[in-house]
Amino acid sequence: MSDSATSRTGSCQCGAVQVQILGKPMEMHLCHCATCQKLSGSIFGAYVTVKDEQLTITVKPGLNEDSTLKTYKDTSGASGNANDHTFCGICGSPILNRSPLMPTMRVVPLGILEPYPLSEDGTAGTEGQEGDDGETWEMKPRMEYWCVRKRKWVGETGAELVFKRQPDTDEDLKKLMTIFGLG
Template sequence: MKLPQTGGCLCGAVRYEITGPPLVTYTCHCTVCQRLTGSAFSSAVVVAAEAYRFAGGETLSFERLADSGRTVTRWVCAGCGTWICNGVRPGTAPPGGFVAVRAGTLDDTSWLRPTAHFWTRSVQPWVVLPEGDTCFETQPEDGLAWLRSIGNHQRRSDH
């Protein structure tokens, strides 16, 4: 994978740039993601907030209450409705935070290989998860702590 990575929505109005390596690429097999995507799962690339630059276009937010009780915010292009990312408003996440960018919105998806899988209790019976990947029946108890541990591990390996 080469950096920076770029991406955007279907109509081209919303664009972004990723300047740092992803912490993880994952799939979510929850029934909400299945309904949102019209597929068996959604996939995302989690990057450090400071490595994600939003380059314009109008977005709209949609919020929903997750099973965990927290509010999940999904950002979509105001023009075509493409789901761009989750979290705070694109381009405004504080340093130390994370952005979950929808993997299918990347211009180059050839390097994507999910290694974590959430909500596997809802996985479609025909989906085979690769042996050795990290799988969660629902989601990590403390997803932010889990992401930070991955980020800390990667920083130690880089040195």
């Protein structure tokens, strides 16, 4: 299951929370909904979806996990689902999102993952992570959600599935299941 050539590590802004994804993510997507705009502090959120067993989250030794990892249950989304948003209680960086519609999957903000390995002095390097196949982490988003809220000046991504809002037809859901390897 895990493929070290496609593993990625990352952290929150202050470094108190570390994440590791083993193997290839199921997909990468963009979301332009109001919730993702507020969570990211930007005009859309960029995420990778992984299976539970691919994701490891650790808190820096000496820190209390309960006060460092916080979860906000969001019931304000247009989907009507109560999504959990986990974040660092020290610096506020988003760590992951959980949806009741995908109980065995986690959605990780792409921005907390390191695009390059750290050099020996701890600074960011400029090359892909060791053994990276060059495509897995530079992939384009396969889906875009809530494009009705997309800023007009944001270009086309070439996403395979583009939704004005949430996917809601049986055909849309079937396409999603195929992308997630569940259909």
